[in-house]
Amino acid sequence: MRGGLVAAAVAVFTSVSLVLAGEDGFPRYQPAFQPPGLRKRYEEAFKAELEKRSLDNSSDSSAIPYTQLWFPQKVDHFDPSNNNTFQQRYWLSTHFYKPGGPIFVLEGGETSGAGRIEYMQTGIGRYITEYLGGIGIVLEHRYYGKSHVTPNLTVENLKWLDTAQSLKDNAYFAENLWKELPANLSHIRPDTAPFISYGGSYAGSKSAFLQVEYPEAYYGSLASSAVVWAGENFWEYNEPLRQRGDPVCIAILEETARRIDTYSAVGGSEWLEFKELFGVKRLEDRDAANFIFGVLGIWQAGNWDKNLSGAKSWDLFCGNITDGLDDVYGSRDCTEKILSERPDLDLEEGIYNFARWTRASLRSSCGNADVDKCVGTWDQKGYEGESLSDSWRLWSWQVCTEWGYLIPGAPMGLPTLMPRIVDLAYLRRMCQYSFKMAPDFVIDSSKVLKYGGYNLTAPRLMYIDGTHDPWLYATPHSPHSPQHDRSDHLSILIQDAWHHNDENGLGDISKEPLRIQDVHLREIEVVRNWVLEFHKDKGNKWEPPRRF
Numbered sequence: 212m213r214g215g216l217v218a219a220a221v222a223v224f225t226s227v228s229l230v231l232a233g234e235d236g237f238p239r240y241q242p243a244f245q246p247p248g249l250r251k252r253y254e255e256a257f258k259a260e261l262e263k264r265s266l267d268n269s270s271d272s273s274a275i276p277y278t279q280l281w282f283p284q285k286v287d288h289f290d291p292s293n294n295n296t297f298q299q300r301y302w303l304s305t306h307f308y309k310p311g312g313p314i315f316v317l318e319g320g321e322t323s324g325a326g327r328i329e330y331m332q333t334g335i336g337r338y339i340t341e342y343l344g345g346i347g348i349v350l351e352h353r354y355y356g357k358s359h360v361t362p363n364l365t366v367e368n369l370k371w372l373d374t375a376q377s378l379k380d381n382a383y384f385a386e387n388l389w390k391e392l393p394a395n396l397s398h399i400r401p402d403t404a405p406f407i408s409y410g411g412s413y414a415g416s417k418s419a420f421l422q423v424e425y426p427e428a429y430y431g432s433l434a435s436s437a438v439v440w441a442g443e444n445f446w447e448y449n450e451p452l453r454q455r456g457d458p459v460c461i462a463i464l465e466e467t468a469r470r471i472d473t474y475s476a477v478g479g480s481e482w483l484e485f486k487e488l489f490g491v492k493r494l495e496d497r498d499a500a501n502f503i504f505g506v507l508g509i510w511q512a513g514n515w516d517k518n519l520s521g522a523k524s525w526d527l528f529c530g531n532i533t534d535g536l537d538d539v540y541g542s543r544d545c546t547e548k549i550l551s552e553r554p555d556l557d558l559e560e561g562i563y564n565f566a567r568w569t570r571a572s573l574r575s576s577c578g579n580a581d582v583d584k585c586v587g588t589w590d591q592k593g594y595e596g597e598s599l600s601d602s603w604r605l606w607s608w609q610v611c612t613e614w615g616y617l618i619p620g621a622p623m624g625l626p627t628l629m630p631r632i633v634d635l636a637y638l639r640r641m642c643q644y645s646f647k648m649a650p651d652f653v654i655d656s657s658k659v660l661k662y663g664g665y666n667l668t669a670p671r672l673m674y675i676d677g678t679h680d681p682w683l684y685a686t687p688h689s690p691h692s693p694q695h696d697r698s699d700h701l702s703i704l705i706q707d708a709w710h711h712n713d714e715n716g717l718g719d720i721s722k723e724p725l726r727i728q729d730v731h732l733r734e735i736e737v738v739r740n741w742v743l744e745f746h747k748d749k750g751n752k753w754e755p756p757r758r759f
């Protein structure tokens with residue numbers, strides 16, 4: 212298995228997050244509302260793993276070499292009185308470069324850029340640079356990884372962590388990179404070389420926004436699972452799973468959620484027994500629901516490449532809870548239908564399995580630690596810490612100030628996987644506790660939606676989404692989008708694919724499943740046409756180095 216960890220989702224992260232595989236095979240996932248105790252237990256291991264993925268240090272000697280470099284970036288692009296700079300980390304390779312080829316900049320997003328280098332060696336970055344003779348670059352996001360902007364992460368010092376500053380970083384980088392490069396690369400500038408942006412997830416939305424804000428710096432963008440919509444309440448995160456997951460498994464989850472809401476409203480012995488069955492008797496009600504349903508985040512790590520860490524976690528979970536249940540039932544629909552068509556379906560046993568699995572994963576994650584200290588969320592001390600090593604604050608800050616994406620139960624009247632007692636008031640505490648925000652704080656998602664939301668289109672902007680992606684409802688292919696039924700050549704909705712599943716690859720397109728080959732070939736072709744157009748406009752001749 213590549214990676215060595217189970218990558219599962221902390222739902223508050225959009226693009227990556229990591230959960231260690233417990234020794235007993237049960238993934239150590241983190242619920243949407245990340246309990247500080249659990250975070251602290253595994254923080255160092257997560258970070259070490261991300262850095263390790265920096266393939267400069269790859270044991271694979273045939274890996275395409277990427278050099279780690281530093282770019283003097285402006286701290287504040289919009290305040291002329293502030294001339295401070297910080298060192299922004301990036302990795303660059305001219306391995307496949309042929310003059311005229313694209314400058315392919317893969318956006319790091321809300322994590323260490325080191326974890327993205329594999330995409331330049333065996334994924335989309337490899338294909339674009341190899342087939343089109345490009346220069347490959349991974350640009351780490353300000354504040355993340357080692358691209359520190361300030362000496363600590365106090366609220367005062369987080370003020371330069373926002374989407375607008377970060378977008379301008381990408382533009383300023385493209386415009387000034389040539390000054391950092393050897394003389395024979397001094398033509399690597401947006402007016403003489405086509406810069407192409409690629410991003411997946413939050414990074415994908417940045418790639419899309421660049422086509423609105425700085426098209427003069429980035430000639431084209433591939434935006435994968437681009438979360439162009441933002442807002443406080445993103446209950447739809449669990450909709451793709453509810454609609455696409457194994458129906459028996461989903462029926463068990465829905466029924467468990469329903470019981471949690473019903474029993475907890477009444478309280479008493481029935482509720483206590485139910486909590487005890489799941490091993491969470493000592494937890495506050497909402498913390499109990501939050502932990503039990505934290506497993507929903509595992510769905511996000513799904514991938515067509517089953518060798519990737521985490522890609523099989525959901526199936527293992529689902530296999531466990533449907534174990535012993537007769538699941539010849541094949542249709543794709545939810546509880547009510549299943550129950551009416553299959554009155555003999557034994558959900559009791561499924562719920563019992565789910566409880567057993569939850570107890571085992573709790574043991575795997577918390578060992579002998581006090582359950583409340585490990586997965587409780589009410590002790591405000593857990594949110595202290597403002598040093599650079601408290602990097603959990605970074606995406607939380609972006610969530611609490613601009614992006615939202617809190618994931619409560621579905622509105623009344625609609626089926627829900629997440630129990631409704633996991634509500635916005637419960638989830639918003641993360642912002643209050645972490646950043647001392649007033650209880651009535653507002654997440655200003657207009658700072659994101661102003662780039663166009665679902666309606667954002669541009670002449671050289673390609674969208675790639677996946678039918679199973681939990682972030683689907685925030686992307687241009689969202690069923691909520693007026694133009695979700697996109698059939699133009701710059702939109703792809705990959706069937707049976709999860710979150711930015713075109714970013715990873717096998718290093719050899721011909722070995723990939725056909726539907727993924729098709730996507731990668733279309734992406735190469737789209738970028739080839741952009742590069743051709745760029746050079747045609749300048750009166751240059753250009754031929755891609757490789758046929759495909």
Ligand SMILES: *[C@@H]1O[C@H](CO)[C@@H](O)[C@H](O)[C@H]1NC(C)=O
Nearest residue numbers: 262263265266267268279325
């Ligand atoms: C590679 O490993 C060495 C030694 O373990 C370390 O000092 C260096 O920073 C690593 N390089 C990267 C790019 O992570």
Ligand SMILES: *[C@@H]1O[C@H](CO)[C@@H](O)[C@H](O)[C@H]1NC(C)=O
Nearest residue numbers: 285290291292293294295296
């Ligand atoms: C910042 O740099 C600009 C351009 O070099 C210069 O004109 C200005 O005086 C500088 N401002 C400060 C506060 O140093």
Ligand SMILES: *[C@@H]1O[C@H](CO)[C@@H](O)[C@H](O)[C@H]1NC(C)=O
Nearest residue numbers: 361362363364365368597598
């Ligand atoms: C955080 O860094 C600032 C400088 O940016 C410094 O003035 C302040 O004392 C530091 N605060 C803490 C709590 O370390």
Ligand SMILES: *[C@@H]1O[C@H](CO)[C@@H](O)[C@H](O)[C@H]1NC(C)=O
Nearest residue numbers: 305308309310393394395396
């Ligand atoms: C630029 O010059 C360096 C050193 O002379 C050389 O190694 C490299 O191959 C050249 N790069 C290109 C793209 O010509």
Ligand SMILES: *[C@@H]1O[C@H](CO)[C@@H](O)[C@H](O)[C@H]1NC(C)=O
Nearest residue numbers: 212515516517518717722723
């Ligand atoms: C997964 O790994 C196995 C064993 O290393 C290998 O044989 C197989 O080809 C890999 N599959 C993919 C899709 O990479």
Ligand SMILES: *[C@@H]1O[C@H](CO)[C@@H](O)[C@H](O)[C@H]1NC(C)=O
Nearest residue numbers: 235236237526527530531534
């Ligand atoms: C249940 O989960 C465990 C731990 O992940 C796994 O080893 C086992 O194969 C699963 N069982 C089924 C029936 O999926």
Ligand SMILES: *[C@@H]1O[C@H](CO)[C@@H](O)[C@H](O)[C@H]1NC(C)=O
Nearest residue numbers: 660663664665666667693694
């Ligand atoms: C998006 O376009 C639709 C029409 O296609 C329009 O009704 C809607 O107001 C637009 N939304 C935004 C945010 O501009």
